[in-house]
Amino acid sequence: MDSPAVRAPDFPDTLEWIHTGGRRMTLADFRGRILLLDFWTYG
Numbered sequence: 001m002d003s004p005a006v007r008a009p010d011f012p013d014t015l016e017w018i019h020t021g022g023r024r025m026t027l028a029d030f031r032g033r034i035l036l037l038d039f040w041t042y043g
Contacts, residue, residue, distance in 0.1 A: 010027050017025060 008027060011025065013024075015024075017023070
């Protein structure tokens with residue numbers, strides 16, 4: 001039995017990126033790579 005393909009939603013436009021030199025990233029930038037997301041908050 002095959003499971004349906006599940007696609008992750010792209011990152012929201014309002015997301016603040018750090019340590020990217022101001023570049024906004026998309027999931028397509030990471031296609032074919034292993035991606036580790038570390039969710040944390042600062043304030």
